[in-house]
Amino acid sequence: MSRPVRVRFAPSPTGYLHVGGARTALYNFLYAKNRGGKFILRIEDTDLERSTEEAMHMQIGDLKWLGLNWDEGVNPETLEDMGDKGPYRQSQRLEIYKEYAEKLIASGTAYYCFMTDEEIDKQREELKAAGKPPQVQSPYRDMDPAESKKKLDSGESAVVRFKVPKDKSEFVLKDLVRGEVKFPSDMVGDFVLIRSNGMPVYNFCCAIDDALMEISHVFRAEEHLSNTLRQMMVYEALGLEVPEFGHLSIILGADKQKLSKRHGATSCNQYRELGYLPEAMNNFIALMGWSHPEGKEVMTSEEMQKAFSTDRLNPASAVFDEVKLKWMNASHLRELDHAELWSRVKPFLDEAGLELPEDPQWQDRALSVFKTSMETLADAVELFRPISAKNYKVDDTAADALSWDSSKAVIEKWKSLVAAAAEDYLSEEQFVEAQNAVKTECGVKGKHLFMPIRVAVIGKPQGAELKHLVPLMKKDLLIERAQLALNQ
Numbered sequence: 334m335s336r337p338v339r340v341r342f343a344p345s346p347t348g349y350l351h352v353g354g355a356r357t358a359l360y361n362f363l364y365a366k367n368r369g370g371k372f373i374l375r376i377e378d379t380d381l382e383r384s385t386e387e388a389m390h391m392q393i394g395d396l397k398w399l400g401l402n403w404d405e406g407v408n409p410e411t412l413e414d415m416g417d418k419g420p421y422r423q424s425q426r427l428e429i430y431k432e433y434a435e436k437l438i439a440s441g442t443a444y445y446c447f448m449t450d451e452e453i454d455k456q457r458e459e460l461k462a463a464g465k466p467p468q469v470q471s472p473y474r475d476m477d478p479a480e481s482k483k484k485l486d487s488g489e490s491a492v493v494r495f496k497v498p499k500d501k502s503e504f505v506l507k508d509l510v511r512g513e514v515k516f517p518s519d520m521v522g523d524f525v526l527i528r529s530n531g532m533p534v535y536n537f538c539c540a541i542d543d544a545l546m547e548i549s550h551v552f553r554a555e556e557h558l559s560n561t562l563r564q565m566m567v568y569e570a571l572g573l574e575v576p577e578f579g580h581l582s583i584i585l586g587a588d589k590q591k592l593s594k595r596h597g598a599t600s601c602n603q604y605r606e607l608g609y610l611p612e613a614m615n616n617f618i619a620l621m622g623w624s625h626p627e628g629k630e631v632m633t634s635e636e637m638q639k640a641f642s643t644d645r646l647n648p649a650s651a652v653f654d655e656v657k658l659k660w661m662n663a664s665h666l667r668e669l670d671h672a673e674l675w676s677r678v679k680p681f682l683d684e685a686g687l688e689l690p691e692d693p694q695w696q697d698r699a700l701s702v703f704k705t706s707m708e709t710l711a712d713a714v715e716l717f718r719p720i721s722a723k724n725y726k727v728d729d730t731a732a733d734a735l736s737w738d739s740s741k742a743v744i745e746k747w748k749s750l751v752a753a754a755a756e757d758y759l760s761e762e763q764f765v766e767a768q769n770a771v772k773t774e775c776g777v778k779g780k781h782l783f784m785p786i787r788v789a790v791i792g793k794p795q796g797a798e799l800k801h802l803v804p805l806m807k808k809d810l811l812i813e814r815a816q817l818a819l820n821q
């Protein structure tokens with residue numbers, strides 16, 4: 334009988350959520366949703382030197398931003414346990430690991446090893462020199478437990494090592510992504526379960542937790558394959574049920590090298606700051622290693638949840654294509670209704686110090702004009718900047734246009750026509766009419782007409798089309814700016 338689906342994302346809180354981590358979280362989330370299962374967040378913070386509370390907040394913040402909400406685990410707001418299989422932070426489960434380490438020692442599948450670092454290094458060098466795999470060969474592997482106990486009681490320090498079985502030639506994993514993977518059991522030496530400072534190591538905690546939290550499926554990065562072998566040994570030694578595994582393809586940069594900071598932004602948080610939408614990030618990340626059965630590209634989370642299945646996970650490496658991400662972002666951005674889009678754009682406009690009308694109808698009109706020119710939320714800043722109430726200043730590039738004999742009259746006329754308009758805002762047609770009237774009355778055309786008006790509107794002789802900008806600018810603002818241009 335198949336087990337209830339319970340999957341988890343288990344980040345080590347050592348920094349921001351990387352796109353690779355986000356993909357792991359997303360696939361687990363999509364699988365849970367598709368199968369009506371539970372998605373769990375567990376924090377793997379036993380590496381005391383590298384784990385920080387701050388990084389845990391950052392990871393949780395990024396997962397929340399992506400909307401990958403979990404059913405069980407660390408509560409996203411209070412950080413308390415949420416669910417009945419906690420604690421969900423490994424640093425709070427030390428007693429549990431100790432108990433299981435003792436079970437393994439009692440059953441003879443783990444032992445205390447008293448080798449010093451120097452002895453290990455020396456042995457490694459000797460093994461290498463002899464052309465053998467540099468795996469630890471501990472003289473304590475078969476020590477009588479009573480004798481080990483005596484050494485411990487006398488204050489000697491020891492690690493707990495797992496006794497890798499010598500009677501089994503290989504371990505076979507039926508991987509959900511890669512098919513059958515065979516590991517020779519001598520691929521790893523007796524590995525450490527508990528360090529001499531009493532802290533358990535990842536492979537041990539992970540296996541115990543996945544078993545006790547009744548995790549049914551583990552989707553994680555390919556680089557964990559050799560850890561999986563160690564974890565399978567732990568499950569077997571303890572008689573615990575082994576989850577199914579799916580090892581996800583590696584992610585490469587455009588140059589086909591493993592994706593790293595060298596390639597630019599690699600953390601979700603950076604993309605959020607660059608103005609990417611979580612909808613687009615999820616969609617883009619989902620397609621790095623999975624595909625929709627009908628080849629759909631732009632999808633909502635619900636569509637992905639519905640279509641997600643392990644048989645479409647691709648073992649070949651995926652390429653992080655920034656051009657595609659941008660395109661996908663633009664596609665999702667255009668799907669948002671204007672009220673929603675405004676709420677997403679607003680923090681970027683505020684951050685840039687722009688002052689724009691609060692009126693939702695104005696915002697709706699403005700987005701109709703600018704939306705098609707936006708690929709990211711951050712693109713809004715330069716599009717809106719010219720019409721921000723605060724931002725008018727006559728640019729140095731305007732000097733030439735302002736020096737022409739006809740320019741003053743052009744701007745005066747423009748100003749008086751704007752002032753004569755009945756409504757607060759000119760329509761596009763009214764703007765064109767006003768421009769034509771200036772042309773006739775001042776007897777100017779071409780650049781002698783357009784440039785001084787543009788300077789009077791945005792402070793520069795070049796820029797976006799005035800027929801788009803002017804209808805978004807209040808009459809008073811246009812008059813004030815024309816006056817400032819005249820005062821030059």
Ligand code: GLU
Pocket residue numbers: 343344345377539552553557
């Ligand atoms: N804490 C591990 C990591 O961040 C989790 C690996 C796993 O999913 O088992 O790489």
